[in-house]
Amino acid sequence: MAIPIELDHGSGQSLQGQIFEQLRYLILGGRLKPGTLIPASRVLAEQLGISRNTVLLVYERLIAEGYLQARKAIGTYVNLELPETCLAATRRTAASVPVHGETAKPPVIPFIGRMPVKSSAQRLDFDFCPDRIGLDLFPHKIWRRFINRIFTSTGTQFTESCDSGGLPQLREVIAEYLGVARGISVSSDQVIITAGSQEGLNLAARLLIKEGTRVAMENPCYRGAASLFESYYAKLVQVPVDEAGLDVTQLPEDGAALLYVTPSHQFPLGFTLSNERRLKLLEWARRCGTYIIEDDYDSDFRYRGSPLTALMGLDDHGCVMYLGTFSKSMGAGLRLGYLVVPKALIPAARAAKALLNNGHAWLDQATMAEFIRSGAYGNHLRRMRSIYSKRHDCLIEALRRHFGAVQLSGLESGLHLAWHLPADYPDASELQALALRHGVGIYSIGPGLAHDFGTCSFSKHTLVLGFSCLNEHQIRAGVRRMADAFAGLPANSVSAGADKRSLSGSPL
Numbered sequence: 001m002a003i004p005i006e007l008d009h010g011s012g013q014s015l016q017g018q019i020f021e022q023l024r025y026l027i028l029g030g031r032l033k034p035g036t037l038i039p040a041s042r043v044l045a046e047q048l049g050i051s052r053n054t055v056l057l058v059y060e061r062l063i064a065e066g067y068l069q070a071r072k073a074i075g076t077y078v079n080l081e082l083p084e085t086c087l088a089a090t091r092r093t094a095a096s097v098p099v100h101g102e103t104a105k106p107p108v109i110p111f112i113g114r115m116p117v118k119s120s121a122q123r124l125d126f127d128f129c130p131d132r133i134g135l136d137l138f139p140h141k142i143w144r145r146f147i148n149r150i151f152t153s154t155g156t157q158f159t160e161s162c163d164s165g166g167l168p169q170l171r172e173v174i175a176e177y178l179g180v181a182r183g184i185s186v187s188s189d190q191v192i193i194t195a196g197s198q199e200g201l202n203l204a205a206r207l208l209i210k211e212g213t214r215v216a217m218e219n220p221c222y223r224g225a226a227s228l229f230e231s232y233y234a235k236l237v238q239v240p241v242d243e244a245g246l247d248v249t250q251l252p253e254d255g256a257a258l259l260y261v262t263p264s265h266q267f268p269l270g271f272t273l274s275n276e277r278r279l280k281l282l283e284w285a286r287r288c289g290t291y292i293i294e295d296d297y298d299s300d301f302r303y304r305g306s307p308l309t310a311l312m313g314l315d316d317h318g319c320v321m322y323l324g325t326f327s328k329s330m331g332a333g334l335r336l337g338y339l340v341v342p343k344a345l346i347p348a349a350r351a352a353k354a355l356l357n358n359g360h361a362w363l364d365q366a367t368m369a370e371f372i373r374s375g376a377y378g379n380h381l382r383r384m385r386s387i388y389s390k391r392h393d394c395l396i397e398a399l400r401r402h403f404g405a406v407q408l409s410g411l412e413s414g415l416h417l418a419w420h421l422p423a424d425y426p427d428a429s430e431l432q433a434l435a436l437r438h439g440v441g442i443y444s445i446g447p448g449l450a451h452d453f454g455t456c457s458f459s460k461h462t463l464v465l466g467f468s469c470l471n472e473h474q475i476r477a478g479v480r481r482m483a484d485a486f487a488g489l490p491a492n493s494v495s496a497g498a499d500k501r502s503l504s505g506s507p508l
């Protein structure tokens with residue numbers, strides 16, 4: 001493949017600079033797509049009639065800045081995950097760099113969103129990624145049976161348009177489920193079916209955010225939410241978290257239009273927002289006229305104690321929107337979730353959803369509704385809870401066996417935990433890279449996983465490990481491999497790691 005690069009030897013700009021800019025432009029503009037194999041340095045040097053060294057230096061810089069990725073013995077690829085710093089350069093590059101073969105510059109679009117980065121772009125031997133569930137856990141047989149039955153009995157509905165808010169039967173069973181499981185009393189018309197939580201976030205943002213709108217968020221927080229709000233030109237306001245979740249004493253006194261929070265299992269650190277703080281948060285929201293988005297992404301899986309009532313269940317002023325997803329219980333590929341809105345927002349939310357996509361695919365909704373109504377979903381959740389509980393314990397035990405008295409958080413619920421590293425360990429991002437070289441995926445609170453406002457005391461020394469897509473045998477082997485990879489790190493540093501950070505909520 002010849003890459004459309006044109007060199008201007010009289011421009012005064014170095015050849016290296018020109019090639020770098022043009023390659024970056026092609027990558028950011030999507031003409032060289034993530035995963036594309038780019039020509040070997042020798043081939044590009046021949047094409048351009050320059051020395052191979054010049055091209056090599058450009059490739060090295062593009063690799064260092066995250067645009068390209070080298071794979072040993074295979075070649076150099078466009079990086080699957082473009083880091084934030086690359087994207088900041090998008091506009092400048094798009095506006096200023098001429099590329100061979102282009103007659104007119106495309107207009108610069110106002111959109112500033114970036115693709116959420118998946119934690120596990122490449123398949124690893126042992127991937128402790130927090131956003132995937134085991135393929136073996138999907139209830140294939142029963143799901144297929146339900147699909148067939150529904151398709152045979154009511155298949156004509158393919159030709160009819162759906163209720164854009166979602167299939168009534170599904171909305172009803174979800175409203176019922178929320179009453180029992182999360183203490184939320186809502187009517188089915190408050191439930192809007194979405195393509196996962198991400199579309200629910202989009203709907204909420206569509207209703208509440210315009211340029212400059214203040215959105216308060218946990219620091220660190222879920223990247224999918226932060227990037228989305230940024231794409232609406234919101235002004236993000238950080239609120240720190242500690243062992244009891246969002247620190248309500250640090251909420252902005254001058255308010256915010258919206259606050260996004262993960263009270264059941266703070267993403268990514270796993271803390272649970274205490275009841276006392278829940279009430280204070282609601283008090284603050286009422287006082288400031290703030291809407292709260294409660295993202296309850298993995299609360300179906302609880303291993304200790306009983307769950308706290310959801311914020312929406314405690315809210316008597318209609319200021320909480322509840323975000324639910326089947327991505328954790330069924331699989332993210334199903335793309336099914338829901339946004340529950342306060343009564344006052346029903347018309348606007350339904351209209352926004354209709355304008356967005358006129359509603360969700362009927363067959364998936366009908367199958368899910370029947371799956372829940374028949375009790376099969378309850379059985380499935382019980383089975384998953386039991387499996388995950390064993391994996392959860394197995395991971396903790398394996399970490400302790402190899403690393404001693406590890407400091408962990410997020411143990412009560414969810415599908416991942418956070419490991420707070422000893423102070424004399426290298427940075428979490430270095431350990432992530434080290435483990436990756438040994439085929440093990442563990443995740444720092446960095447660009448891929450979470451949004452960090454740059455001031456979070458946990459970020460540098462915290463690793464996130466999911467346990468939902470590895471079985472117990474794999475978990476043990478993966479932690480063993482990680483321990484081998486970390487051999488040579490300071491001995492006994494784990495106990496030295498009982499440092500300034502108090503993690504009282506984290507049994508050691």
Ligand SMILES: Cc1ncc(COP(=O)(O)O)c(C=O)c1O
Nearest residue numbers: 131196197198222267297325327
């Ligand atoms: C905090 C948080 N919210 C929501 C989700 C699920 O997103 P979706 O329902 O769009 O798949 C995830 C997935 O990992 C998550 O970490």
